Amino acid sequence: MPPFFRLPPELHVLITSFLPIEDQLQFRLTCAYIYDVIPPLSHEELLLAESTNWARRKDVYACRYCLRLRPASQFAESMLRRRRSREGRDSSKRFCVDCGLKPRNGTARYGPGAHVIVHGRFYVVCLYCGTFQPGATDFLGRHTSYCVKCSS
Ligand SMILES: [Zn+2]
Numbered sequence: 840m841p842p843f844f845r846l847p848p849e850l851h852v853l854i855t856s857f858l859p860i861e862d863q864l865q866f867r868l869t870c871a872y873i874y875d876v877i878p879p880l881s882h883e884e885l886l887l888a889e890s891t892n893w894a895r896r897k898d899v900y901a902c903r904y905c906l907r908l909r910p911a912s913q914f915a916e917s918m919l920r921r922r923r924s925r926e927g928r929d930s931s932k933r934f935c936v937d938c939g940l941k942p943r944n945g946t947a948r949y950g951p952g953a954h955v956i957v958h959g960r961f962y963v964v965c966l967y968c969g970t971f972q973p974g975a976t977d978f979l980g981r982h983t984s985y986c987v988k989c990s991s
Pocket residue numbers: 902903904905906934935936937938
């Protein structure tokens with residue numbers, strides 16, 4: 840056993856808190872013991888982590904509901920722009936697509952008919968089948984509130 844692991848858990852927590860935030864995040868994923876012992880980062884800490892060069896390089900953003908840093912591809916484009924961009928005034932309000940689709944405590948986010956653009960692609964919570972799918976456009980190219988399957 841490496842000497843570090845012979846220390847008591849309180850010291851693991853203390854030592855880890857001195858690591859740069861990106862190292863804390865990665866260290867927590869190194870083994871099940873550490874994952875249990877080291878507390879997860881708070882939303883505030885995740886928002887700080889988000890502005891590091893490390894997070895910019897990895898293109899990850901904080902989600903207020905699952906409290907994780909997730910790749911840009913897991914967010915609607917509107918969640919990454921303007922006031923919800925990195926260090927934006929409302930960055931703390933940002934949530935990922937998964938959390939938008941599966942509310943945990945009743946606050947509906949992406950409800951029936953919601954239009955969500957992810958990486959330039961149009962998705963919809965279909966008004967007909969109720970699932971989150973690539974959305975259909977009408978004959979004028981406008982976004983509809985139905986999925987591609989239901990409108991074909
Ligand atoms: Zn989330």
